[in-house]
Amino acid sequence: MSTSTLAAPAAGLREGAFGNATGLVCRECRxxxxxxxxxxxxxxxxxxxxxxxxPAVTREQIEAGPKNIWRYQPLxxxxxxxxxxxxxxxxxxxxxxxxxxxxxxxxxxxWVKDDSGNPTHSFKDRVVAIALSxxxxxxxxxxxxxxxxxxxxxxxxxxxxxxMKTVVFxxxxxxxxxxxxxxxxxNSLVAVRGNYDDVNRLASEIAGEEDGWAFVNVNVRPYYAExxxxxxxxxxxxxxxxxxxxxxxxxxxxxxxxKVDKGFQELVSLGLVEDTPYKIFGAQAHGCSPVSAAFKDGxxxxxxxxxDTIAKSLAIxxxxxGPYVLDVAxxxxxxxxxxxxxxxxxxxQLLARTEGIFAETAGGVTIATLKKLVETGQLDPExxxxxxxxxxxxxxxxxxxxxxxxxxxxxxxxxxxxxIGLV
Amino acid sequence: MSTSTLAAPAAGLREGAFGNATGLVCRECRxxxxxxxxxxxxxxxxxxxxxxxxPAVTREQIEAGPKNIWRYQPLxxxxxxxxxxxxxxxxxxxxxxxxxxxxxxxxxxxWVKDDSGNPTHSFKDRVVAIALSxxxxxxxxxxxxxxxxxxxxxxxxxxxxxxMKTVVFxxxxxxxxxxxxxxxxxNSLVAVRGNYDDVNRLASEIAGEEDGWAFVNVNVRPYYAExxxxxxxxxxxxxxxxxxxxxxxxxxxxxxxxKVDKGFQELVSLGLVEDTPYKIFGAQAHGCSPVSAAFKDGxxxxxxxxxDTIAKSLAIxxxxxGPYVLDVAxxxxxxxxxxxxxxxxxxxQLLARTEGIFAETAGGVTIATLKKLVETGQLDPExxxxxxxxxxxxxxxxxxxxxxxxxxxxxxxxxxxxxIGLV
Numbered sequence: 001m002s003t004s005t006l007a008a009p010a011a012g013l014r015e016g017a018f019g020n021a022t023g024l025v026c027r028e029c030r031x032x033x034x035x036x037x038x039x040x041x042x043x044x045x046x047x048x049x050x051x052x053x054x055p056a057v058t059r060e061q062i063e064a065g066p067k068n069i070w071r072y073q074p075l076x077x078x079x080x081x082x083x084x085x086x087x088x089x090x091x092x093x094x095x096x097x098x099x100x101x102x103x104x105x106x107x108x109x110x111w112v113k114d115d116s117g118n119p120t121h122s123f124k125d126r127v128v129a130i131a132l133s134x135x136x137x138x139x140x141x142x143x144x145x146x147x148x149x150x151x152x153x154x155x156x157x158x159x160x161x162x163x164m165k166t167v168v169f170x171x172x173x174x175x176x177x178x179x180x181x182x183x184x185x186x187n188s189l190v191a192v193r194g195n196y197d198d199v200n201r202l203a204s205e206i207a208g209e210e211d212g213w214a215f216v217n218v219n220v221r222p223y224y225a226e227x228x229x230x231x232x233x234x235x236x237x238x239x240x241x242x243x244x245x246x247x248x249x250x251x252x253x254x255x256x257x258x259k260v261d262k263g264f265q266e267l268v269s270l271g272l273v274e275d276t277p278y279k280i281f282g283a284q285a286h287g288c289s290p291v292s293a294a295f296k297d298g299x300x301x302x303x304x305x306x307x308d309t310i311a312k313s314l315a316i317x318x319x320x321x322g323p324y325v326l327d328v329a330x331x332x333x334x335x336x337x338x339x340x341x342x343x344x345x346x347x348x349q350l351l352a353r354t355e356g357i358f359a360e361t362a363g364g365v366t367i368a369t370l371k372k373l374v375e376t377g378q379l380d381p382e383x384x385x386x387x388x389x390x391x392x393x394x395x396x397x398x399x400x401x402x403x404x405x406x407x408x409x410x411x412x413x414x415x416x417x418x419x420i421g422l423v
Numbered sequence: 424m425s426t427s428t429l430a431a432p433a434a435g436l437r438e439g440a441f442g443n444a445t446g447l448v449c450r451e452c453r454x455x456x457x458x459x460x461x462x463x464x465x466x467x468x469x470x471x472x473x474x475x476x477x478p479a480v481t482r483e484q485i486e487a488g489p490k491n492i493w494r495y496q497p498l499x500x501x502x503x504x505x506x507x508x509x510x511x512x513x514x515x516x517x518x519x520x521x522x523x524x525x526x527x528x529x530x531x532x533x534w535v536k537d538d539s540g541n542p543t544h545s546f547k548d549r550v551v552a553i554a555l556s557x558x559x560x561x562x563x564x565x566x567x568x569x570x571x572x573x574x575x576x577x578x579x580x581x582x583x584x585x586x587m588k589t590v591v592f593x594x595x596x597x598x599x600x601x602x603x604x605x606x607x608x609x610n611s612l613v614a615v616r617g618n619y620d621d622v623n624r625l626a627s628e629i630a631g632e633e634d635g636w637a638f639v640n641v642n643v644r645p646y647y648a649e650x651x652x653x654x655x656x657x658x659x660x661x662x663x664x665x666x667x668x669x670x671x672x673x674x675x676x677x678x679x680x681x682k683v684d685k686g687f688q689e690l691v692s693l694g695l696v697e698d699t700p701y702k703i704f705g706a707q708a709h710g711c712s713p714v715s716a717a718f719k720d721g722x723x724x725x726x727x728x729x730x731d732t733i734a735k736s737l738a739i740x741x742x743x744x745g746p747y748v749l750d751v752a753x754x755x756x757x758x759x760x761x762x763x764x765x766x767x768x769x770x771x772q773l774l775a776r777t778e779g780i781f782a783e784t785a786g787g788v789t790i791a792t793l794k795k796l797v798e799t800g801q802l803d804p805e806x807x808x809x810x811x812x813x814x815x816x817x818x819x820x821x822x823x824x825x826x827x828x829x830x831x832x833x834x835x836x837x838x839x840x841x842x843i844g845l846v
Binding site for chain 1: 490491509511512515517519520522523537540541542543544565579580581582583584586590593595599600602603604606607608609610611612613614615616617621622624625628629632633771772775776777778779780781815816817818820823824827828829830831832833834835836837840843845846
């Protein structure tokens with residue numbers, strides 16, 4: 001069944017509420033259902049994703065759009081007037097040519113996609129912006145999420161700007177900076193006695209019991225996940241409408257990696273880029289590497305683990321999109337690798353010293369994995385490569401605080417200065 | 424003497440090293456001298472600024488440029504090929520329509536220019552990018568600054584990416600986060616026993632003793648300062664090539680405010696915007712408000728003060744551009760106001776809760792001043808107004824850490840959740 005012959009959207013939706021999206025499609029059995037606050041297939045309980053009937057879209061049309069993710073509105077499940085609604089205006093972050101890091105690692109043609117420039121300094125602003133639009137169009141009353149960090153910041157900020165009631169659930173023992181950077185936006189931050197899994201379970205329970213709650217990563221997840229496609233769109237556009245030959249992407253739930261692939265495929269199918277081969281590589285921390293382990297063992301299923309790593313934003317022991325990540329890596333000829341916490345710290349420092357980008361631990365995972373992939377010959381050093389930094393070092397200072405510091409402490413005199421031998 | 428008849432640039436400079444800049448002009452006596460590593464007038468010791476001979480520049484030309492400050496290359500003292508040199512690619516940050524904050528304050532047409540989206544999350548990336556280009560073109564060997572925070576982060580990052588030897592001087596008792604967010608980029612961070620004034624004096628001494636050191640805010644300051652014009656350029660372009668009627672800008676050294684004015688004037692003189700009247704307002708923290716005090720007293724000179732405020736990035740007791748700030752505010756019909764530290768904290772929270780932007784203390788000063796200017800009738804509530812947020816709340820968490828937090832801490836059960844009355 002083509003997505004263009006899907007059933008009409010649920011009653012009460014305004015015309016064009018989801019742009020060119022036509023319905024929800026099961027990623028397992030391909031059964032379809034109308035657009036609505038649904039995330040599981042009615043036939044097989046498989047996860048749903050968005051189906052579209054795309055019109056012709058030109059590069060010029062996109063380039064004339066706003067300098068944020070809404071330039072890709074025709075390719076997202078959002079209405080045509082999305083740019084004028086109150087939202088965070090995320091995206092179109094820097095794609096930096098990384099001469100220094102490339103030289104250091106022996107890569108001829110390396111780029112860093114730096115998503116720390118987003119409004120709350122992680123890629124989560126992208127996915128949350130789409131979830132916010134869905135919550136609005138579905139006439140939901142409360143905007144919410146369970147989270148331990150970046151997602152909480154993004155949801156609380158976007159909800160505040162949109163003037164929507166926003167409730168964010170966090171584990172009770174979270175670090176103060178992460179609490180402050182969410183609580184600054186909302187009076188409805190709820191601490192839960194338990195770990196992230198407990199918080200997550202509570203969120204699912206509330207989503208089931210209460211009407212009108214949009215948990216961004218639970219019941220509006222199909223919309224939310226589409227936001228990650230914009231990372232793929234931007235990379236291609238910023239390269240001059242061309243797909244890179246290799247990409248290295250961090251894997252938490254795995255959604256981001258699979259959606260970058262989906263984004264690339266859509267650009268090809270719309271004729272916006274040439275259909276050139278690309279390989280997608282995934283990066284995990286060794287202390288939470290269920291997808292990497294499955295990849296190396298040649299398994300199709302991902303066995304859950306109990307996370308133990310400093311890369312907390314990637315610490316999902318039972319990643320929802322794990323099997324799809326394996327599919328993408330294998331289909332494109334990529335791989336999934338993992339690195340130790342010590343390598344993560346090295347990765348953060350390496351990126352900072354070579355390119356002036358201070359990444360959070362997730363970025364350290366990705367840079368360290370990039371290095372390992374080159375060293376083990378899994379990555380072609382001649383091929384054009386893009387590595388993703390998805391978060392900001394200011395949020396995970398502790399990871400490197402004991403490694404860096406002043407070279408010297410001196411008295412305020414020229415003599416004292418010359419004595420330390422910097423000139 | 425017109426700037427187009429200035430002496431030829433200093434020997435050894437490559438053709439077009441400074442774009443359309445033609446020389447250095449004294450802001451006091453208007454004497455001119457060639458482009459070089461100079462910051463004080465040879466005639467009267469007054470501060471120097473850049474003179475230009477601008478060619479015709481069109482809106483289309485600018486709009487076709489990169490999505491960063493280099494789109495304004497013809498209006499900056501940088502070479503035509505600047506975009507391809509290794510740099511941080513700062514600028515073109517969000518200009519957000521602030522419906523909620525406007526409604527809260529009784530302003531009909533309010534915008535926030537949010538510069539926390541810059542690479543190291545403050546407007547300093549703009550000025551440092553121009554200083555870096557000057558250092559390179561003047562063939563200087565070391566890139567340096569004295570700083571207590573944002574400037575240190577920006578210089579260390581830009582120097583790392585440019586592959587230039589970079590030395591950053593900070594007071595020895597700086598908060599750990601600010602130390603880490605600079606030391607992550609460089610091995611040459613130097614802690615100095617003393618306060619910021621001691622560090623600053625040491626920097627000037629080194630600049631005088633050593634050849635080839637580019638202290639961004641000392642001996643290449645005329646170039647550095649031009650970077651702030653891009654804030655004015657962007658606001659005008661993002662409004663659809665139009666000047667706002669009112670702008671509210673924080674005042675530390677005062678350079679930013681005067682350069683936004685210079686930027687507006689240049690856009691008018693080039694015919695890029697209509698010559699419509701605008702008023703420029705300055706914002707200071709009461710604990711360091713020498714310019715505000717002079718404005719209110721009707722003085723032309725600014726009496727230095729010893730700073731005592733939580734807004735440390737604005738804590739310059741003897742602001743170099745103070746008198747010029749007074750000139751701009753008086754000429755345009757604006758004003759300079761100041762607010763208490765408690766109002767600063769309120770301002771941070773107000774901006775976060777209404778627009779989803781987490782500002783550093785300097786942003787809190789500006790928002791609180793905006794509020795006070797409306798309440799005291801100094802700002803026209805009907806006029807189009809732009810308020811600047813120049814830094815990021817993640818760098819000054821302590822200012823609000825004891826004010827915000829979870830609404831409740833609950834057990835992980837639906838019953839416990841319903842008991843707190845959020846639904």
